[in-house]
Amino acid sequence: MGIVPLRIHCNTYTEFLGCYWHGHLCLPNTGCDLQRERLAKTRLRLQYTLELGYDLEVMWECEWRKRIRADGDVGRFVKIFEEV
Numbered sequence: 001m002g003i004v005p006l007r008i009h010c011n012t013y014t015e016f017l018g019c020y021w022h023g024h025l026c027l028p029n030t031g032c033d034l035q036r037e038r039l040a041k042t043r044l045r046l047q048y049t050l051e052l053g054y055d056l057e058v059m060w061e062c063e064w065r066k067r068i069r070a071d072g073d074v075g076r077f078v079k080i081f082e083e084v
Contacts, residue, residue, distance in 0.1 A: 013054040019061045026062045
């Protein structure tokens, strides 16, 4: 399935998903075929991860952007890497 974990700790798998590439419902044109297909594939892959026995944490790009704005520590952390 081509799973590339960002972090595995105590059987927890964290997946960061770009909204465009994975068909998240936050985007306009939610009903288009390509977006539905991308979301369906993403859901299948996430389900497969659960079936492997991992605990799954999912962070969508739009959620991450909100967190950067809302949490000063996270915002400062990200800013350090933007300047590099």
